Amino acid sequence: MEIARPYLLFLGDARDALAAKTGLGIVDWRRDWVVGQLRLPGCAADAKVPDMSIAEGAAAGAKTLVIGVVNAGGVLPDHWVSEIVAALDAGMDVAAGLHTRLGSIPAIAEAAARNGRALHDVRHSSERFATGKGDKRAGMRLLTVGTDCSVGKKYTALALETGMREAGFDADFKATGQTGVFISGRGVAIDAVVADFISGAVEWISPAAAESHWDLIEGQGSLFHPSFAGVSLGLLHGAQPDAFVVCHEPTRRTMRGVNTPLPTIGDVIHMTTSLGRLTNPAIRCVGIAVNTEKLGEDEARAELARLATTYALPATDPVRFGVEPIVAKVAECFR
Amino acid sequence: MEIARPYLLFLGDARDALAAKTGLGIVDWRRDWVVGQLRLPGCAADAKVPDMSIAEGAAAGAKTLVIGVVNAGGVLPDHWVSEIVAALDAGMDVAAGLHTRLGSIPAIAEAAARNGRALHDVRHSSERFATGKGDKRAGMRLLTVGTDCSVGKKYTALALETGMREAGFDADFKATGQTGVFISGRGVAIDAVVADFISGAVEWISPAAAESHWDLIEGQGSLFHPSFAGVSLGLLHGAQPDAFVVCHEPTRRTMRGVNTPLPTIGDVIHMTTSLGRLTNPAIRCVGIAVNTEKLGEDEARAELARLATTYALPATDPVRFGVEPIVAKVAECFR
Numbered sequence: 253m254e255i256a257r258p259y260l261l262f263l264g265d266a267r268d269a270l271a272a273k274t275g276l277g278i279v280d281w282r283r284d285w286v287v288g289q290l291r292l293p294g295c296a297a298d299a300k301v302p303d304m305s306i307a308e309g310a311a312a313g314a315k316t317l318v319i320g321v322v323n324a325g326g327v328l329p330d331h332w333v334s335e336i337v338a339a340l341d342a343g344m345d346v347a348a349g350l351h352t353r354l355g356s357i358p359a360i361a362e363a364a365a366r367n368g369r370a371l372h373d374v375r376h377s378s379e380r381f382a383t384g385k386g387d388k389r390a391g392m393r394l395l396t397v398g399t400d401c402s403v404g405k406k407y408t409a410l411a412l413e414t415g416m417r418e419a420g421f422d423a424d425f426k427a428t429g430q431t432g433v434f435i436s437g438r439g440v441a442i443d444a445v446v447a448d449f450i451s452g453a454v455e456w457i458s459p460a461a462a463e464s465h466w467d468l469i470e471g472q473g474s475l476f477h478p479s480f481a482g483v484s485l486g487l488l489h490g491a492q493p494d495a496f497v498v499c500h501e502p503t504r505r506t507m508r509g510v511n512t513p514l515p516t517i518g519d520v521i522h523m524t525t526s527l528g529r530l531t532n533p534a535i536r537c538v539g540i541a542v543n544t545e546k547l548g549e550d551e552a553r554a555e556l557a558r559l560a561t562t563y564a565l566p567a568t569d570p571v572r573f574g575v576e577p578i579v580a581k582v583a584e585c586f587r
Numbered sequence: 588m589e590i591a592r593p594y595l596l597f598l599g600d601a602r603d604a605l606a607a608k609t610g611l612g613i614v615d616w617r618r619d620w621v622v623g624q625l626r627l628p629g630c631a632a633d634a635k636v637p638d639m640s641i642a643e644g645a646a647a648g649a650k651t652l653v654i655g656v657v658n659a660g661g662v663l664p665d666h667w668v669s670e671i672v673a674a675l676d677a678g679m680d681v682a683a684g685l686h687t688r689l690g691s692i693p694a695i696a697e698a699a700a701r702n703g704r705a706l707h708d709v710r711h712s713s714e715r716f717a718t719g720k721g722d723k724r725a726g727m728r729l730l731t732v733g734t735d736c737s738v739g740k741k742y743t744a745l746a747l748e749t750g751m752r753e754a755g756f757d758a759d760f761k762a763t764g765q766t767g768v769f770i771s772g773r774g775v776a777i778d779a780v781v782a783d784f785i786s787g788a789v790e791w792i793s794p795a796a797a798e799s800h801w802d803l804i805e806g807q808g809s810l811f812h813p814s815f816a817g818v819s820l821g822l823l824h825g826a827q828p829d830a831f832v833v834c835h836e837p838t839r840r841t842m843r844g845v846n847t848p849l850p851t852i853g854d855v856i857h858m859t860t861s862l863g864r865l866t867n868p869a870i871r872c873v874g875i876a877v878n879t880e881k882l883g884e885d886e887a888r889a890e891l892a893r894l895a896t897t898y899a900l901p902a903t904d905p906v907r908f909g910v911e912p913i914v915a916k917v918a919e920c921f922r
Contacts, residue, residue: 386813386845447785448778450817478721478824478866482785485810486817510721512865526858530847531813 253379255347255372255437257285260309260339261301261320264332265294272297274349275320277431281410285437287312289320290335297321306335310342316372318434319348328352337363347372349430349441374433375444377453384451384490386531391461392586393532395493396471396541397524399515401480401508403501404570405471406432408541411570412468412497415579423466426458428487432470442472443483450483454490466582469493475523476515477507485527492531494586495538496524497578502555503546517563538585539578540567588714590682590707590772592620595644595674596636596655599667600629607632609684609766610655616745616770622647624655625670632656641670645677651707653769654683663687672698682707684765684776709768710779712788719786719825721866726796727921728867730828731806731876732859734850736815736843738836739905740806741767743876746905747803747832750914758801761793763822767805777807778818785818789825801917804828810858811850812842820862827866829921830873831859832913837890838881852898873920874913875902 259278266272272295279286279299288304291297299320304312317339323329328350336346336354340363348354354371355361364371394412396405409425409432416423425432427439445453458467469491473480498520506513515523521537528535540559544552552569559567566577594613601607607630614621614634623639626632634655639647652674658664663685671681671689675698683689689706690696699706729747731740744760744767751758760767762774780788793802804826808815833855841848850858856872863870875894879887887904894902901912 383814383844386847443781443783445782446778447780447782447818447821448815450782451814475820475862476865479718479786480783481824481862481865482817482819482821483782484817485820486782489813489816509718512721523861526861527810527816530811530816 253372253438255434256315256345257437258287258314259285259316259318260287260304260314260344261289261299262317262335263289263291263295263297263299264321264323265292266297266321269297271323272299272321274322274431274434275299275318278318278320278434281435287314306338306342310344314344316345316347319346319350322350328354328357333357333359336360340364340367340369343367343369345370345372347374347434349374349433351375374430375441377440377445379440379456381445381449381452381456383448384455384486386489388492388532389455389460390463391465391467393458393467393469393491393493394495394497394538394582395469395488395491396497396499397484397488397520398471398474398499399476399517399520400474400501400504401477403499404541404543405499408497408499408570408575409468409470410435411575412578415575416466416468416582419579419583421466422462422464423468426467426469428454428457428470428472442487443480447482450486451490454487458491471499474507474515474520475527476512476519478510478512488524488528489531493528493535494532495536495582496528497539497541498537499541499543501543517559521563536585537565538581539565541570541578542567544569544572588707588773590769591650591680592772593622593649594620594651594653595622595639595649595679596624596634597652597670598624598626598630598632598634599656599658600627601632601656604632606658607634607656609657609769610634610653612766613653613655613769622649641673641677645679649679651680651682654681654685657685663689663692668692668694671695675699675702675704678702678704680705680707682709682769684709684768686710709765710776712775712780714775714791716780716784716787716791718783719790719821721824723827723867724790724795725798726800726802728793728802728804728826728828729830729832729873729917730804730823730826731832731834732819732823732855733806733809733834734811734852734855735809735836735839736812738834739876739878740834743832743834743905743910744803744805745770746910747913750910751801751803751917754914754918756801757797757799758803761802761804763789763792763805763807777822778815782817785821786825789822793826809842809855810862811847811854813845813847823859823863824866828863828870829867830871830917831863832874832876833872834876836878852894856898871920872900873916874900876913877902877904879904879907
């Protein structure tokens with residue numbers, strides 16, 4: 253699946269910025285791929301790109317209307333349908349990451365057929381995957397893992413793509429979640445794959461490549477999250493990473509959505525190394541990425557220095573202080 | 588999903604006993620639920636129950652035609668369709684564990700609708716699961732885990748159901764694979780669930796129960812299998828077992844379908860305990876179940892004695908020597 257670019261972002265009537273985080277994430281990382289945003293009355297999010305109607309987006313060259321907003325329950329409300337049909341009639345494809353399949357709504361299915369346009373449901377892969385094989389593939393791989401969900405794994409992998417390219421590496425971000433798929437234009441939402449094929453789907457996402465090429469694979473969940481650890485382990489085995497970065501949010505006390513306490517960064521390094529050895533005996537941790545948003549600058553620097561000493565690894569906040577220490581560690585270990 | 592009993596087994600034109608292992612497994616464990624078998628010309632399997640036509644099965648009271656055979660690729664060949672339609676017309680439901688959905692074949696869908704009968708696709712759960720929560724549920728749970736796939740996890744859990752009931756325990760087998768679902772009349776083929784919901788589906792399969800009740804949960808795959816470890820980990824977290832039994836086949840050198848070497852029983856005990864603590868800090872190993880089929884009797888006894896000493900745990904072959912030592916260990920640890 254390859255999503256045609258550029259995009260017109262549909263932010264609908266997003267009730268806040270969080271509801272539109274997919275759309276805002278696309279603009280953060282791929283501003284050049286976005287011609288504008290379509291907002292309905294009452295929309296409380298703003299991606300800071302030109303407001304456009306469907307007709308204006310089509311005139312600006314948009315090839316795909318990307319649904320960059322979620323509403324409660326992940327369903328597609330009736331009042332979005334007419335805009336989606338108008339986009340198809342204007343010659344655009346439509347891409348979404350909703351639980352509801354676009355094609356399950358007759359008006360949308362008919363408009364897509366009538367205009368010969370594609371509907372991309374990134375949470376419903378139509379790709380037939382093989383089961384994972386576990387054989388070592390050529391090329392280098394880095395996986396971002398986490399102490400929890402939503403601690404910056406996608407952001408860190410994307411920041412490493414930029415940083416490693418600047419340092420002369422041949423490196424590509426590989427998406428495993430819906431926002432990541434829109435940002436990279438391809439990939440699979442791994443949590444939506446049938447359980448038997450988790451590691452096989454990751455082997456498909458990150459196939460054999462040139463020996464010096466790096467795939468920077470977006471992690472999901474946490475090996476210590478009671479809802480999603482199975483996804484995280486299948487992703488680890490399929491990614492067979494040479495290197496991993498642990499992502500962490502230091503003020504969180506229980507894991508997202510459950511009552512389970514957070515593991516330590518040390519727990520995650522130990523368990524990721526132990527389990528990851530199955531498909532890559534040389535796996536090693538190359539850094540710690542901390543979301544220090546809730547800490548003052550002095551406090552943040554002190555925490556990062558403490559972690560760097562404790563684990564003898566570079567520790568940084570990719571947003572606040574950049575990823576250079578981790579890129580330097582990768583260069584030191586693998587060049 | 589509850590599959591109506593008794594069953595008429597459809598063995599089709601199974602090319603050997605292995606192709607009919609679902610049907611043979613049902614007869615092994617639930618002879619009373621089976622009125623007979625329907626075999627097509629060329630069938631090379633025999634479940635040792637009366638041969639019957641659809642009409643004879645219906646007259647004998649069969650409520651469900653169970654497709655107890657797989658053919659290459661898990662698809663449903665055209666020449667089975669007329670028998671399935673005849674079963675629906677005779678008032679039976681139909682249950683199968685094929686990749687092909689029964690209802691995707693128009694003649695079958697029409698016959699089911701015409702007769703108001705149910706089609707059960709046990710590899711395509713229509714249940715909407717929640718994500719796993721990880722909270723401790725009332726009741727006791729035992730999970731069978733493995734050094735590999737196909738090492739006797741289902742057989743061991745079923746043998747423990749019989750053995751623990753005989754020893755006075757209130758114990759129920761809980762299925763997580765397609766043959767197990769037919770044997771228990773309910774359950775979910777966990778490898779067919781969407782990845783995000785693995786542990787949540789297991790929480791649904793084994794809900795809160797009386798404090799002294801035991802769920803004996805069928806394991807899947809292995810934490811050390813590069814294709815399926817994600818399924819095994821989600822299953823472990825959702826099952827939150829108090830006790831687990833490691834199942835093993837001592838002559839195997841690489842894991843089923845891949846080039847990965849087998850872990851040791853000690854590796855599996857250590858990793859299952861480490862990871863299982865997340866949802867049950869009191870998790871402990873209560874025994875080792877070895878498939879000694881390929882060993883002579885003296886050799887088998889010597890190997891079991893060696894394992895029992897090495898790991899200070901009961902070690903038995905459930906088929907050859909019964910599960911009494913493991914039942915005794917459960918009684919010692921938990922009564």
